Amino acid sequence: MNTETLIPRIMKVNTEEMLMDNIYKPFLMEVKEIISETADTLTFKLQFKDPEVSKNFNFKAGQFAEYSVFGEGECTFCIASSPTRLDFIECSFKKYGKVTSALARLNEGDTIGFRGPYGNYFPVEEMKGKNVLFIAGGIGLAPVRCVIDNVLDLRNDFKNITIVYGARTVADLVYKEELKQWQVREDVKTVITVDPGGETPDWKGEIGFVPAVVEKLAPASQNTVAIVCGPPIMIKYTMPVLTKLGFNDDDMITTLENRMKCGIGKCGRCNIGNVYVCKDGPVFTYTQMKELPLEF
Ligand code: FES
16 A cells, blocks of 8 residues: 555654654653543643753644653653643543553652654644534543644634534543533534433533434534544444535544554554554544554
8 A cells, every 4th residue: 555645635744854863762751730530541741851852842733752651661642732832741641551550650740751743643734714523532532632722722714613522421521621611612612422321410411422412413514624533433433424414535534543652663563554553644534544454
């Protein structure tokens, strides 16, 4: 498969050119704040220790990074904060293995390693002048939140903005503060849903799975880009709903994570077919996704 022709709309970044010496050498970052999102999900607010690095650092919405705990290893997450807000880098992660558990044991003031940004990104520039529909499930809101805040910081450049976010239960909703802020904005339509049975007695949002809620909402597909991130099962059932609503495959964009390790196309762990998710992605249009041997 020729990835140059496979990925015509989303620019690729040559990450190796961005690194001067040892490509695996991390920058040092201080954990400035730890936010508990759910019982097993945390958000770190990070700041570069070297002011010069901080001054020169830049990235685009959708790119990811490698975060390391010294003596424990590295793990990969998207950058969850917006490139329009560079005072801090934020990442969110679920505790599920050795490195994320080690990260979760850290305290504010501790130091971690950071290398990146890596990968391609959402075509925010191309989205200007269009409606944007954000659809996210669970911790999949992390990469979407980066684009939402990016778009909201440039609000006048976009038409209607709709956010549909779902989690299994009320307790599983992440970024509760941001959700409230988006909900009170008159220039954003925000719909939050939990799976049937996941509601609390005082829940005022929707109850239902994300694809069904999107279908009921029936957002306009004309001149609209849909950004969809979440569990594979959510993506699997949401994409056909968008197709039914009239969205083009090229205007349905998602981000994939696939056992990434080195982040720079060296280890081969992230390949799907002939594509390396770390270098050719993680952002893919539905047109591109359909060419990949994905197991949903
Ligand atoms: S993560 Fe190593 S090649 Fe992609």
